[in-house]
Amino acid sequence: MSRSRINRVVVTPVAFADPPLLNVVGVHQPWALRAIVELHTDSGLLGLGETYADEMHLARLGAVAAALPGQDPYDLNGLRRLVTDVLGRETGGAGASFGGMLDVSSAVDTVLSPFEVACLDIVGRECGRPVSDLLGGAVRDRVPFSGYLFYKWAGHPGHPDDEWGAALDPDGVVAQAERMVAGWGFGSLKLKGGVLHPDEECAAIEALRAAYPDLPLRLDPNGAWTPETSVSVASRLAGVVEYLEDPTPGIEGMAYVAARTDVPLATNMCVIAFEHLAPAVAADAVQIVLSDHHLWGGLRRSALLGGITETFGMGLSMHSNSHLGVSLAAMVQLAAATPNLTYACDTHYPWKSQDVIAPGVLSFSDGAVGVPTGPGLGVDLDRDQLGVLHEQYLTCGVRRREDTVYMRSIEPSFTPNTARW
Template sequence: MPESPFTVPADLRNDLAIREISSTIVDVPTVRRHKLSSLSVTAQSYVIVELRLANGAQGIGEAATLGGPRWSEESVEAIKANIDAHLAPAVIGLGADRPELVAARMDAAAKRNNAAKAAIKTAVFDALARTLGVPVALLLGGQMRDSIPVLWTLASGDPAQEIEEAEAKLAARLHETFKVKIGAQPPEADMARLKRLSVALAGRARLIVDANQAWDETTATRCLPVLADLGVALVEQPLPAWNVAGMARLRAHPTVPLMADECVFTTHDMLQVAALGAADVVSLKLVKHAGLLNLKRVAAVAEAAGIGLYGGCLLESSIGAAAHLHAFAGLRELAWGCEHFGPQILTDDLVTQPLRFEEFRVYLPAGPGLGVTLDRDKLRRYART
């Protein structure tokens, strides 16, 4: 009788079998308020996943959210509950050398829950790569690059403070591209704020804008030419995620290149955006795509449609950022760089050796697995009780 696709083959009950998965919610303060169109945070919350194989190898993963279930439907509380009650039990006993089987089991156990699944999958890859003594990037196809241009987000809403912040990043040669979060204020106030930023940083920095779905089509039609006149290089998700047709209509009258974010979680979403011609660029995030392999699948659909790639983030610590960098390192093209500045906005990190930021770039950590080591003292310090 043929074996069910969800049956554990006998050869998986070996040293690579997943024996234990645990999850911990942590809350790490940020150095300043981070304000989006619909929320603001002064601490970043994560679920840290720890996974142990039968051979003793351990792997770690991270799921990030922003301000609870407002950016997507997942909150850290829901992520932990679903990992503990549904996802972890579904994969205990599977071999870490079968990541697609792990993914299939989790998909059968729970719909969506992309951030929760991504954290477990990252921990699986980390443990497997550590067992083999290789970086995770090698298991994903190998590296094209060992560092990536990295931007910084300006999100306090105070242009004077943001200019001072940007000047400090430029002087330290950490960031020369800045993403400005807009949409929390009326459009006229945002345009005035962006004018101050563009004048202050003219000739020394590149600006992109993220509206986080805050505008309707009429507002976007009015504001995009203003942003073009200010020299803004890219506008991220100006319309609600459901309005992909509206994004296509905006792009039919080109002013500033448009980037899709919240409207692209799956390969099917990416295919729809491509078919409608609704974006010039797509933001790639593990919390959206449910894991490293799925991120590369979404990237492949975008590349096939001639859509540019951008490494998005959700203010991950060095754990989540490292996972993204291992995926980004193997992409053939990453023309828009990445925004994995998350470790720098935290008052403290969760690893023993944080990521390296130099000369406007972030570097892929060296060593087996993700290349970062969980600091258990800090995990205990910031764990939610």
């Protein structure tokens, strides 16, 4: 029996409303961008992927999409060769940057990821098995997530206040946590820091501990502190936080902190590609790696990362950026099949109010998402909603994520807080 071949590729950029979430480099714009990838086969199958949608990334996706017809969706090694060859011709193998905080030396993995996910979706649909089975089999049927807290304004300037309201002090952060726990049942909480002085952010974590004595807590300032300040904060929050995520920039800085505290250090900034693993392990710079299939080259390479972290006795969790349901489905399938992913995953999902997938498959209960057992990713597109979000992309005016530029349009003197304190 002949295998299916890809005969049509559709990449649809979409936009959805995003609250004014503050971070080390500025504030989220009113619209978040994503791209939905559809791979159609000559046998009538459809595979889905999701990724970033800034202009340069869309151009790279388009170049690969044009070369994909005729590709065997089972040949994932061939897919990687194709992506590498196309990007080598189109960009000379240049790197990529996302959101002002994540920079990689090669764009191959970030471009490969949505196509690889879509191919696995096709294979799963063709053989009638969930993607978790293609990754070795599910070791859990529910994937726990962590409630993601942000300092934020009440609303975007010039717009009505959003339903979440402001969170600019410990009381506001606790109120936000109460809504997260009541609405989604999260059993752990993470605060995005790097916005206020470390003492104020420590006070917010301590207020969360008082409100939730038994919930694991995390603080992620995205490298806003010097190594010395990071050590001081770690001392203050020892026994309070489950881990500190990227308190200071770089492997060298993280190693300095790790040598002076027993508080575990996690990262999604200094280890975001395979070439970063060896120096990080050699320096004992991080104890927990936050995987992200969008950055690491898809689901199979993320599973490989899981094996490497297990080999070196490192913890494993999962990073999140503003995303929709196709990404959530891929995250859940990957987490289900990763035995050593023992920390609750991050997710921005509660912050969005629209989606492109048909409802009824992915839902949060007691802070976890049940693993879809249908074929492939287990989700289908809502074509009407895809059209709505694409129209929003066309009219919103946002073409790349620029937190610093947007913040400076409101506060002209703003500079990113990296290693500020």
